Amino acid sequence: MIPVQGYEGHKVAVLGLGRSGLATAAALQAGGATPLLWDDSPESRARAEAAGWTCHDLNRADAWEGVSALIVSPGIPHLYPAPNKLIARAMAEGIPVDNDIGLFFRSWATRDWDNFDTAPRTVCVTGSNGKSTTTALIHHILDHAGRPTQMAGNIGRGVLDIDPAEDGEVVVLELSSYQTDLARALTPDIAVFTNLSPDHLDRHGGMGGYFAAKRRLFAEGGPDRAIIGVDEPEGVYLANQIAVAREDDRVIRISAARKLGDFGWSVFARKGFLSEWRKGRQVASIDLRDVRGLPGAHNHQNACAAYAACRALGLAPRQIEEAFHSFGGLPHRSQTIAEKAGVRFVNDSKATNVDSAAKALQAFQNIRWIAGGLGKEGGVASLRPYLGAVKKAYFIGHSGRDFALELGEIPHEICETMERAVARAAEEAEGGDTVLLAPAAASFDQYPNFEKRGEHFTQLVQALPG
Incomplete structure (x- = not known):
């Protein structure tokens, strides 16, 4: 405490x-x-x-x-x-x-730190998507490297529930817009902005208020290092506001969409390879294609953010690369739960909207897609450009038939229940296929939350022969 x-x-x-x-x-x-x-x-x-x-x-x-x-x-x-x-x-x-975040930052440092060789540090992660995975990945890398570390905030324990700092410890906090918006003290050593997409707009009075809540972590906090995803206009703006010059390496720009070689410090992923550039030249590269816990471009962006944070903390590229391969991913987020007879089973129950489902559908090949539940406003027609790898869809839940009508051009089956969907997908799957639960819908028609839905999928898969 x-x-x-x-x-x-x-x-x-x-x-x-x-x-x-x-x-x-x-x-x-x-x-x-x-x-x-x-x-x-x-x-x-x-x-x-x-x-x-x-x-x-x-x-x-x-x-x-x-x-x-x-x-x-x-x-x-x-x-x-x-x-x-x-x-x-x-x-x-x-x-x-x-709020508790404000209390944490006014209370974290104590007189005991005067006796430490290395002052404890805080890394705070915010953004719309990928916060939890990025936070957990940073924590995992630090732990793998033998650095004392704790994880808290919007993931794991409450910030005031963690243990007092050790010498050289790094606390990694996931912070939502609800938490950054009200905190009266925000003083991270390293702040991470993953990306921005519309969310919680009623709570923030629109997109501008939502971005402003995220921006407070950087504007109010004045971090020593700012790691900023620049694949959206808001991130480009934020990086520009903080950096005093193009070569300012206090700002580390990250991208999962394009090369960023002309800044003081950047980390980007293209075609499955992560690259670190400083002052116009490449200094490190990691092949992400075989990192099982981080599939797809969206997870490669998370990898870039975590890599940049750990490099800013002094870790070597080889240490980070080794930790990537032992990261199992978070439950219900592109989580590989089994491989049977050459068929991979992936639980992405957290994909409760079309945006997150689209990212999952782009992360795998030869997909047998389990989708449906309580559909959201706007439907799923916008997923059509991302169905190229889908061999067949198995629709469940309240909106299963609506999904079939909107996406009827792909082979599909109305299964209604998770039990039948898993059984049918497993029966028809061939070696090299991926059975992917990425519902693109809320869970409340059949489950109390997306976690229970993912747990049910996992139990059914584990009960399959082989």
């Missing part, structure tokens, strides 16, 4: 009692503050009370007397589409509003 600094002897309200909220309350208490816990959900309050906490109704007229700050869980809106009424009240009364 990271005891929160700066609030000793003060009352601090905590709104939202999920994983991060309860960790925040414990960290505040460890730092000498008095946390006042509240959640609008009776179920969440009951779980907190079962864990030994006392809830403090922030709706009462006198609830805010003597409160020094309000700490908000990331899922609670503070501005758009409308601020939560308790956050609005705090702001109206001039009570500072923050």
Whole structure:
């Protein structure tokens, strides 16, 4: 746990009692503050009370007397589409509003660091897609190289729940736009921006607000090194805003689409090869084509980001390359779960929209594609350009027949259930085929979440003979 600094002897309200909220309350208490816990959900309050906490109704007229700050869980809106009424009240009364990320950055460094040979460092990863894989990959590479490291934030543990720093440790944080938007302190040593595509637009008042929330990690944080994906206009803009000159190597541009050889420092992937360039010349290259845990161009972009971060931390290209090959990928994200009789089975249940499904469909050859579920607005017709490697589709769920109507030009079968889809795909698959679960739809028609859908697919595959 990271005891929160700066609030000793003060009352601090905590709104939202999920994983991060309860960790925040414990960290505040460890730092000498008095946390006042509240959640609008009776179920969440009951779980907190079962864990030994006392809830403090922030709706009462006198609830805010003597409160020094309000700490908000990331899922609670503070501005758009409308601020939560308790956050609005705090702001109206001039009570500072923050989140656990802000508390972490004001509390991470301690006097103990004076005795360290090497100061601990933080690497923060944000963007629309690939955040989790990039974060986990950086953590894996550091661990493989023997560097002390922890992973937290939007993946793994809450930031205040991690252990106090060791000498030379690197903490790798995945940060969503919800987390970067509100944090009052953002001071990463290395900040990573993967890419940008429309998401959470209602929460940020549109695309501009969404990008602005991501940009805060760089504009407010002033990282020593900024690693920026430049395959979208926003990334090009962000890199240009930070760099003071073309050769400024504090900015490492990354791309999975084009060569970037003319900058001070760049890392890019083309045709399955990762290249590192500095001051106009290539200094390293890695063949990514046989890295099983990072298939496809989207994962090659993740590899570029993780490579750049680890190079900025002083690791050698050979160390990073070795770690790439032992990275198994994250569950439900282009995850190879089995290979039977020459047929590869891949769980990409996280591909809940057409954009992520398109990336998965471009990552493999000879695909037997399991898709469907609760379809999203706009349908799946935009996937047609990405179906060249699909030998047959097996449609499931509520929108299975709609998918078949929109994509009827490819061989397909209406299977309705995951059981039948897996059985039929496995029965028809030949050596060299890939059975790919990339639903392009939400899971809520048949499963509580995409994780349960992926777990069911995995169980069915593991039960297959061979």
